[in-house]
Amino acid sequence: MVDNTSQIVTDISHAKVKAVAERVVQELRLAADKVAAHHAEPARYPMPEDKDAAEHLLAQRFDRLSDDKKKRAADAVVADLKDVAGRARRLGDLARVDLRSPASVDAQIRRMPFPERLKFPADELKKLPFLLPEELQAGAGTAAAPSALHKLELRIHSVKCLAETSELGSDEISLAGTSVDENGDALKISPFDVRSFDDGDVKTYAPPKQFHWFNLDEGGTTYPKSYFVTLVLAETDFGGLATYVDRLLDMVRTKVATYLAAAVGGAIGASGGVLGVLIGMAVGAAVGWAFDQLKGIVEDDVFAPVTLSTVIPALTGRWNGKPETAAASAEYRGFGGHYRVTYTWRMFN
Structure with a gap:
């Protein structure tokens, strides 16, 4: 029997795919720079006309x-724009993007050749060793399949x-999310209120609350599936965060797939199997990196999302012989707060 695996996505094991994901994050950072620079000097740094551009989402x-934080972010970006040599070293070919142009960052980059x-x-992309643990590469063992x-x-x-x-009063916490299945199809998971929290408070779900479920029969018989x-x-009053993350995830996923196709010189075909695992990891890691890069420019008091x-x-896979993982936790830290979400994955009929 081959074991299932589970993890919190924080990195990408394939160096070139990691570089592709890092480029996607750099592009989002450039769009955020444009937003901040526009706040400081609107005429010099005009927003793009395309309302679907990343700049408008980030704006x-x-x-x-707050006005003070906007000013600090804008001043920092404008000062950085004056360091032409430093930006060239940090951004490489992306330093050619002109934030003074009315064209969006994405539109300008699409006119540039893909880096060699x-x-x-x-x-x-078909090689397993860089991607999966040894037990998943080895194939089924001698034990009878469940x-x-x-x-x-x-x-x-x-x-x-x-x-x-550090907000005044109790924290009104909500939980939302997005999912990506074996085909790369994404769904928005609507937010729900958890409860009002003070230090030490716990909301326990008994039985555990189903956050999302997948049909393992979808996507054909190509395995592994990710x-x-x-x-x-x-906090509930942060407003629109779930929609923002959903749109950001969609942008990241689209760019990752497009750039991987460019990286290998053509269409990458179906996204299931090992390729699906790799794309999903790239997207999950890039979203986390994007929140870190955008902190202080377009984000303030927001916990970075966690991708599992x-x-x-x-279909006969198990986690250490069991249909459910051991309980694991996702940690959220930010603006003076610290929350822990305890979860499990479970297979069932």
Whole structure:
């Protein structure tokens, strides 16, 4: 029997794919720079006419900052723009993007050739060793296979406030998210209120709350299959955060797939199997990196989302012989607060 695997996505093991994801994050950072620079000098740094551009999505978050924080962010970006040599070293070919242009960052980059340094043979995407643990590469063992299970769910067991945020009064916490299945299809998971929290408070779900579920029979019989859920924890009055993360995730996923196709010199085909695992990891890691890069420019008092993943090698797969993982936790720290979400993955019928 081959074991399922699960993890919190924080990195990408394939160096070239990691570089592709880092480029996507750099582009989002450039769009955020444009938003901040526009706040300082609107005529010099005009916003793009394309309302679907990343700049407009990021501007919605920037507008929620206090006037003082907007000014600090704008001043920092304008000062950085004067360091032409430093930006060239840090950004490489992306330093050619002109934030004074009315064209969006994305539109300008699409007119640039794809960097040779990011290209690699397509066959590398089919190699397992850089991607999966040894037990998943080795194939089935000698133990008798358990019965097939056709559904997968992520279950929330509890949400604990280890330290409430620096906001006045109790924290009104909600939980939302997005999911990506074995085909790369994404769904928005609507927010729900958890409870009002003070230091030490815990919301326990008994039985555990189903946050999202997947049909393991979808996407054909190509294995392994990978599944990703991004958990977004926020104070309820932050408003629109779940929608923002959903749109940001969609932008990242689209760019990652487009750039991987460019990196290997053509269409990358179906996104299931090993390729699906790799793309999902790239997207999950890039979203986390993007929040870190955008902190202080278009974000303020927001917990960075956490992306969880599991890889299912077969319908008979188990985690250490069991249909449910051991309880694990996702940690959220920010603006004086610390929350812990305890969860499990479970296969069932």
